[in-house]
Amino acid sequence: MGCTTILVGKHASADGSTIMARTDDSGHGSFEAKRFEVIAPEDLPKTYRSVLSHVEIPLPETGLRYTRFPDASPHKGLWAGAGINSARVSMTATETLTSNERVLGADPLVELRESQGVEGQDGYVPEQPGGIGEEDMVVLVLPYIKTAREGVLRLGELLQKYGTYEMNGIGFADNDDVWWLETVGGHHWLARRLPEECYAVIANQFSLDDFDFEDALGEGRDYLCSPDLREFVADNHLDTAQTDGQPVQRFNPRLAFGSRSDSDHTYNTPRVWALQRFLNPTDASRFGFQGDSRPDSDDLDWCLIPERLITMEDVKYTQSYHYQGTPFNPYARAEQARIGGADQRGMYRPIGINRTNFVAALQIRPDKPATTTGLNWIAYGAMPFNALVPFYANVRHTPEYLEATTERVTTENHYWANRIIAALVDAHYHQTIPHVERYQQKVVAAALQVVARTDRAVAELGEDAANNMEDSRVYELLEAANAEIADMLKRETDDLLDKVLFDASLNMHNSFSRDDA
DSSP states (O other): OOOEEEEEOTTTBTTSOEEEEEEEEOOTTOOOOBOOEEEOGGGOOSEEEOTTTOOEEEOOSOOOOEEEOOBSSGGGOOOOOEEEBTTSOEEEEEEEOOOOHHHHHHSOOOOOBOOBSOTTSTTOBOOBOOOBOTTTHHHHHGGGOSSHHHHHHHHHHHHHHHOBSSOEEEEEEOSSOEEEEEEETTTEEEEEEOOTTOEEEEOSSOOOOOEEHHHHTTTOSSEEEOTTHHHHHHHTTOOOSOOTTOOOSEEOHHHHHSOOOTTHHHHTHHHHHHHHHHHSTTOHHHHSTTSSSOTTOSOOOSEEOOSSOBOHHHHHHHHHOSOTTSTTOTTSOHHHHTTTSSOOTTOSOOSSOTTEEEEEEEEEOTTSOGGGOEEEEEEESOGGGSOOEEEESSOSSOOHHHHOOOSSOOTTSHHHHHHHHHHHHHHTHHHHHHHHHHHHHHHHHHHHHHHHHHHHHHHTTOHHHHTOTTOHHHHHHHHHHHHHHHHHHHHHHHHHHHHHHHHHHHTOTTOOSOOOO
């Protein structure tokens, strides 16, 4: 799965929130319709079985309520994607990562092996289940953790015990911290706490570029890892940095566990370069086309301090980015794109790509009471043509417009309405994009008005109620707010579809300027 993740520490955001956002993208030539739902503690299973790998895992007896974004079709499993639980911890899973042959040779991925022969006969080999993967991780972890750090440790234990069949990056956040975990081979992992004043961008490539084994295997304040990771690195000669024969303490995991391929330079690194250039725009010496950090750089920093505090509008822009203002923009006009040389449109993989299924930007607001802390900012479909809209996480049910997605194409649910709009706008970009831009600003402003009004109403119930995650009055206020936002979103999305369809119809290739005689 090709995705792009941005992590924002609490001192890097405009309001002190921790933020994680990730485009959930299907592979080339496929799409997955998505739903938004809430799972109550009493509905949590006691045993989990993966559809893809067939691994069966017993689950804790009790868990927490949480939001999630499963596939509308269950044929490949849940793929819950992201969410926020009632302990106000968020999780996004996963960002597919690259690796290298040395790692996979030393710790092979744990893949499903089908049974061979007939049971009871000579030569029969029973099925060997695979490990866990993107299909499974949110369901296995998010309902059972109360801090971001606990999320790292629970997932780490599962990886060590059951293994994984793919390389992935997973984010966890709470009021204070954002943690990023990356898997290493079949059973190993490491994680780093994002510095509070920083942001990080990850784009399908093993990303962590600095690690402290002493902290990870000791106090674990800023780094964590599987217990034998240091020996794994040494025994398999994975560290390629020049160390002058000194023992490995701090090292660059990207060199040891990641890739430096030609395909990285068109698919992965340009996205990181582009967003670092957007969030640190005046650092021209680093982020110019000929600077120290270019679209094909292999040593882009994992995290940086932004030049200004990051807003949710910035997050939306990053998740929609398609190289605006550069020669690589696929929507640049041909005559502009060719100025000064060859046509470079579409040269690099965009972040705002056609095959995005959904984005959940998970915001944990520390200045709000417990019941209103978590917001799921939701967008379905291709990001340049939709809106990222907030919905409260501490609810018992979600609006039908976002929850009742099926495989049937219909404008009665938000996913398919956005997919249709994107296809129409893409084909008639310059004629129709003004409608999209007005829509994006209007619906987000309207939704934020509802959130502000609801925050005040919850606070007026008093401190005890506002911090009681099971208070029925709070539930009613938050669910009513979500319903109001969803109703507004449907009206405005229907109106946008009407405008875009009209303009696209006028500009069809089989039009003719002469009217009836």
